[in-house]
Amino acid sequence: MAGQTLYDKLWQDHLVKSREDGTALIYIDRHLIHEVTSPQAFEGLRLAGRKPWRRDSLVATPDHNVPSETAERAAGVAGIRDEISRIQVQTLDENCKSFDVVQFGINEPGQGIVHVIGPETGATMPGMTVVCGDSHTSTHGALGALAHGIGTSEVEHVMATQCLIQKKMKNMLVRVDGELGPGVTAKDVVLAIIGKIGTAGGTGYAIEFGGSAIRGLSMEGRMTICNMAIEAGARAGMVAVDQVTLDYVKDKPYAPKGSQWDAAVENWSRLHSDDDAVFDAVVELRAEEIEPQVSWGTSPEMVAPVSALVPDPAKEADAGKRTGVERALEYMGLDAGQKITDIKLDRVFIGSCTNSRIEDLRAAAAVAKGRRKADSVKQVLVVPGSQSVKAQAEKEGLHSVFIDAGFEWREPSCSMCLAMNADKLGAGEHCASTSNRNFEGRQGYGGRTHLVSPGMAAAAAIAGNFVDVREMADAGESA
Amino acid sequence: MKAFTQHKGLAAPMDRANVDTDLIIPKQFLKSIKRTGFGPNLFDELRYLDEGQPGQDNSARPLNPEFPLNFPRYNGASVLLARDNFGCGSSREHAPWALDDYGFRAVIAPSFADIFYNNCFKNGLLPIALDEQVVDQLFEEMYAQEGYELTIDLEKQQVIKPNGETIDFEVDEFRKHCLLNGLDDIGLTLEDADAIRAYEARRREQAPWLFDSVK
Ligand code: SF4
Numbered sequence: 001m002a003g004q005t006l007y008d009k010l011w012q013d014h015l016v017k018s019r020e021d022g023t024a025l026i027y028i029d030r031h032l033i034h035e036v037t038s039p040q041a042f043e044g045l046r047l048a049g050r051k052p053w054r055r056d057s058l059v060a061t062p063d064h065n066v067p068s069e070t071a072e073r074a075a076g077v078a079g080i081r082d083e084i085s086r087i088q089v090q091t092l093d094e095n096c097k098s099f100d101v102v103q104f105g106i107n108e109p110g111q112g113i114v115h116v117i118g119p120e121t122g123a124t125m126p127g128m129t130v131v132c133g134d135s136h137t138s139t140h141g142a143l144g145a146l147a148h149g150i151g152t153s154e155v156e157h158v159m160a161t162q163c164l165i166q167k168k169m170k171n172m173l174v175r176v177d178g179e180l181g182p183g184v185t186a187k188d189v190v191l192a193i194i195g196k197i198g199t200a201g202g203t204g205y206a207i208e209f210g211g212s213a214i215r216g217l218s219m220e221g222r223m224t225i226c227n228m229a230i231e232a233g234a235r236a237g238m239v240a241v242d243q244v245t246l247d248y249v250k251d252k253p254y255a256p257k258g259s260q261w262d263a264a265v266e267n268w269s270r271l272h273s274d275d276d277a278v279f280d281a282v283v284e285l286r287a288e289e290i291e292p293q294v295s296w297g298t299s300p301e302m303v304a305p306v307s308a309l310v311p312d313p314a315k316e317a318d319a320g321k322r323t324g325v326e327r328a329l330e331y332m333g334l335d336a337g338q339k340i341t342d343i344k345l346d347r348v349f350i351g352s353c354t355n356s357r358i359e360d361l362r363a364a365a366a367v368a369k370g371r372r373k374a375d376s377v378k379q380v381l382v383v384p385g386s387q388s389v390k391a392q393a394e395k396e397g398l399h400s401v402f403i404d405a406g407f408e409w410r411e412p413s414c415s416m417c418l419a420m421n422a423d424k425l426g427a428g429e430h431c432a433s434t435s436n437r438n439f440e441g442r443q444g445y446g447g448r449t450h451l452v453s454p455g456m457a458a459a460a461a462i463a464g465n466f467v468d469v470r471e472m473a474d475a476g477e478s479a
Numbered sequence: 480m481k482a483f484t485q486h487k488g489l490a491a492p493m494d495r496a497n498v499d500t501d502l503i504i505p506k507q508f509l510k511s512i513k514r515t516g517f518g519p520n521l522f523d524e525l526r527y528l529d530e531g532q533p534g535q536d537n538s539a540r541p542l543n544p545e546f547p548l549n550f551p552r553y554n555g556a557s558v559l560l561a562r563d564n565f566g567c568g569s570s571r572e573h574a575p576w577a578l579d580d581y582g583f584r585a586v587i588a589p590s591f592a593d594i595f596y597n598n599c600f601k602n603g604l605l606p607i608a609l610d611e612q613v614v615d616q617l618f619e620e621m622y623a624q625e626g627y628e629l630t631i632d633l634e635k636q637q638v639i640k641p642n643g644e645t646i647d648f649e650v651d652e653f654r655k656h657c658l659l660n661g662l663d664d665i666g667l668t669l670e671d672a673d674a675i676r677a678y679e680a681r682r683r684e685q686a687p688w689l690f691d692s693v694k
Contacts (some may be wrong), residue, residue: 027675027678043514127689150570153601161672199497263686
């Protein structure tokens with residue numbers, strides 16, 4: 001019999017019951033909660049007179065609606081100016097109290113974007129099943145966990161039963177071998193992968209990211225990659241457990257300690273695909289061929305190397321794709337064949353669950369150090385992913401580097417990733433953003449998003465247009 | 480949950496690929512803590528010419544005359560014809576809530592994004608995946624014929640065209656069962672409470688650290 005993939009093993013470990021109709025009950029170890037997708041689920045429990053099955057599996061934090069602006073933030077929940085946002089955050093507070101759920105509140109040390117605080121506290125760990133009413137839950141797969149986003153009805157279902165009704169997905173391996181060039185980061189790798197397989201390429205699959213280039217990445221880098229698995233259509237992305245994983249997890253506040261740690265490490269040592277495992281699909285990329293990437297369109301698959309030109313729809317053979325490209329160029333206000341490096345930026349956003357970890361901020365600071373943002377750029381937001389990232393960055397003096405460069409140093413939140421708080425693009429404005437979605441209106445009504453790595457975003461802020469970060473001296477030490 | 484057995488209704492187009500859930504219901508409306516009331520803001524950025532805000536009187540807003548759902552001929556539509564990868568992006572269940580609230584009972588497309596597809600079934604909304612050529616054909620016929628109505632029979636797993644022609648579709652046994660009977664799947668899962676407890680007891684032995692509580 002063929003060996004098992006990492007996904008097969010995680011599935012097997014959590015299988016409560018296979019049903020005759022091909023679905024299964026999968027046990028959920030960790031359930032992360034935020035304010036946007038949980039109120040209706042708590043309400044459902046209340047109406048049915050149900051309680052969470054295992055309240056200690058739940059961890060909540062507000063992130064989407066909380067202000068990033070320091071003065072507004074200082075007054076806590078009561079100080080949130082937008083009334084509807086405030087009610088949503090208050091509702092989370094109340095629900096956590098009445099259902100006795102652990103919450104890292106708005107200005108508490110553990111607060112941050114759910115997908116940043118999970119790994120950094122050890123609330124999410126290797127070998128776990130993790131869910132959250134948020135599609136970027138795939139991030140936690142970087143730890144060697146089975147993690148995916150669910151809808152609000154499923155949030156309620158998991159709260160009430162500790163299980164998810166699932167059909168097993170197919171296995172896909174995305175292998176990136178070789179060595180990444182200097183200045184080329186995990187973000188560029190995952191954008192290149194999505195450019196290759198398309199936004200629906202991973203639909204129905206769990207993707208394992210492997211190969212020497214992936215193994216060579218830090219945990220932060222692996223999280224960036226798994227985070228965007230959903231942008232390739234896959235609900236779950238994952239990376240095998242290795243020494244890098246163990247070194248990262250050890251001593252995290254909620255990681256097992258002492259003899260429990262040893263037992264856990266032994267248990268986790270099997271969390272990789274067997275040599276003879278069979279995948280339903282395999283995609284291969286060479287690391288050396290990947291350049292810094294910039295998205296030019298309104299879907300993450302509409303991406304190109306920074307040295308490239310904006311594509312010409314006339315050269316697209318498929319009629320459906322041609323209209324897609326035409327519509328995207330019109331929305332983005334770009335001309336076919338123009339240089340990517342000629343795109344001028346109005347705003348720059350460095351943050352989001354894709355790229356707001358300490359390593360991301362270091363990469364951006366390495367570029368910004370001793371430089372100033374271009375006058376033509378109206379605003380550069382740097383929004384750390386969590387209170388702990390913020391504290392670490394301040395300890396290293398990164399915030400001063402940003403402030404000296406004319407960037408704004410903000411409070412942990414989702415911020416301009418989806419513009420539910422006050423941080424938004426104006427209509428027609430171009431933004432170099434380290435987030436994960438360039439959909440129409442995502443960062444503000446009529447806004448135009450270009451997805452890039454933190455180094456590329458900082459470089460664009462300095463130059464006022466896209467530049468190859470590798471051409472800026474001092475950049476590229478931190479990949 | 481609302482049951483779905485048979486439905487006959489007017490078809491309307493959402494004629495572009497990769498319609499994401501941000502486009503189905505923009506983020507400013509996600510601040511609601513309710514499940515209802517999203518219909519007037521379905522496809523908000525395409526439907527209106529201005530930027531919508533939660534709590535606003537939508538009837539006073541300028542409609543985009545070029546957006547098909549604003550055409551009188553599609554008034555009262557309840558079957559949405561769509562293209563590839565419909566519902567991609569964010570997991571927001573507000574997307575099926577908005578479609579449902581607007582009055583749609585079914586969405587027909589060549590393919591759907593996983594989370595969206597799953598979310599539909601929890602809300603009595605039926606997503607039907609058909610071959611691309613078949614969907615092309617439906618689009619053509621709908622454009623050609625005003626008042627084009629489709630009948631959907633979930634029991635028989637068939638879409639029935641105005642001329643009586645039938646198209647078979649696939650649907651998962653379990654999902655079909657729940658939808659036909661309007662079953663609450665939490666109740667069903669709780670029938671397996673013993674199996675869940677047995678699993679927990681076993682797992683606690685193998686991996687006790689998974690049961691430590693946080694904070
Ligand atoms: S940072 Fe963006 S993608 Fe991540 S959870 Fe927040 S809104 Fe979602």
